[in-house]
Amino acid sequence: MFNRNIKPEKFKDAETVIGASIKVKGNFNGQGNIIIEGILEGSLKTDANIFIGEKAKVVANIEANDLIIHGDVRGNLKVKNYLSLGATAKINGDIQFGTLSVEKGAVINGQLSSNGEVGKKEAKESEKAKLSDEE
């Protein structure tokens, strides 16, 4: 409970890991899950999920399916599904998300907006359920 940097199970076999002593510059486009513990400057994009560790420093716009942040991020975030901000997260930038979880202590400087994807999905599912009930 007190270890905030525990990675979710899905990151244990991450395709790409950037360690704490590594600096990445440029447009980093991955395909699988990505873990960032070091420094990244540029942009960061994947169709899968990204985990940003407590000591990581990211100056980049980020696009991902799920995004878990415990470090320092300067840039706009575009998260299709789930965004989680840990207690040590510092965000300077606008955020677009599906669903959002913010732990006490997280700092956000920017605008928050929901992309409505999750809402749309839920509405579709409840509509389907209604239709099948009627039938």
Place this chain on the structure above:
Amino acid sequence: MHVYIYDDYLNRGRYNKTVNRMEIRLTDLGLNGKIIRLSGIKNIRGTIQNEIKLGAKTIVAVGNNQTVNKIIGAIIEADIYGDFQKNTLLGIVPIGPDNSIASSFGIKNEEQACNILLARRIKKIDLGLIGSYYFLNEARIESLGTKINFADYSIEAQERGEIRIINLLSDRSNTIKSNPHDGLLDILIKTKKGGETLLRAKNFSLINERYNLLLDGVVEVKTPNEVKVVSNRINVIVGKDRSFD
């Protein structure tokens, strides 16, 4: 036809018994063939390519990683013998230390190697290529001062450690799973404080002004240099206990 390439160091007295034992076993199994001793040969590549041209179907490196590295380029780079090289197989009989390549193929010693040559289990695998030098297992370089440039981004390590560019791991006990059929190289960076970094890529360039790359533990290559993977480039004879599927 089998052609056996004996490395220089096998002339030393301490390897006589092992070599004799191997030769007897090969004869028993009906696998004897032409023997070429590398000592005294200046143009190794030309000699091996000539054997391929004359119809050698299997080139067997008798020695260690260095022996394999010496002959691998000759087997696959002979474009003028394109029709012949398609059928050329690489076999290994490990003798002495520094035999991680043989280990990755599941070959532990000379006796087992003879049985594996007889069983003729064939796998097609990728090769790493740095400049004009091929490697089967991995290339290593100091991490501090090394910059790796990919098409859209670059990475640099901020402290001392080691960068390993892996095509095929020599054992299964490692934390990463390398696959010599996936058309990718694994880049593993381990630093003292910074933990592990893992990336996969087809091609990139690498520069370190102070240190050289070491390929398969035997060949030193200067940087800057281009690094790439050559997919399914060589047919190898492997054992059941190999480190890949």
